[in-house]
Amino acid sequence: MDLKRLWFFFGLLKYTIPVFIIHVLLFQLPDLKAAAQNFYWSIPVLYLIYFVFSKIILFLLVQVSRKNFDNVGMTFLVITSVKLAITYFIVRPVLNSTTENTIEKANFFFIFILFLAIETLITIRLLNKKQ
Numbered sequence: 001m002d003l004k005r006l007w008f009f010f011g012l013l014k015y016t017i018p019v020f021i022i023h024v025l026l027f028q029l030p031d032l033k034a035a036a037q038n039f040y041w042s043i044p045v046l047y048l049i050y051f052v053f054s055k056i057i058l059f060l061l062v063q064v065s066r067k068n069f070d071n072v073g074m075t076f077l078v079i080t081s082v083k084l085a086i087t088y089f090i091v092r093p094v095l096n097s098t099t100e101n102t103i104e105k106a107n108f109f110f111i112f113i114l115f116l117a118i119e120t121l122i123t124i125r126l127l128n129k130k131q
Helices: 003-026 030-036 043-067 069-095 102-129
Strands: none
Touching (some): 003 102, 043 069, 043 102
16 A cells, blocks of 8 residues: 555654653553543543544545545534534543542543644645645
């Protein structure tokens, strides 16, 4: 397979892996480690879920850019909105939890924003390639 077709995947890995390693190491601190044991969604599972979401989104954006470049921005907005709706259903157990889980909520929000920023950066690069 042509490596030029997979540039978005390597960009996603380039940004995700270092942050994931730092994030996991941060939660090895004693206070955070105790809090992480009570998480509904573990950190690696959240990274995996959002990595798959991002990979699908970026793949679709590359496909749309090849067929009709003018629709890439609108496609990004629509797909991101769908991702946000799916995220709501994923985070609902965390939000409805009876225990105080501020660290888990912040963790979930951080991972969501991280992948949203990475997708946006790669989409910007995709849009600037055609200029």
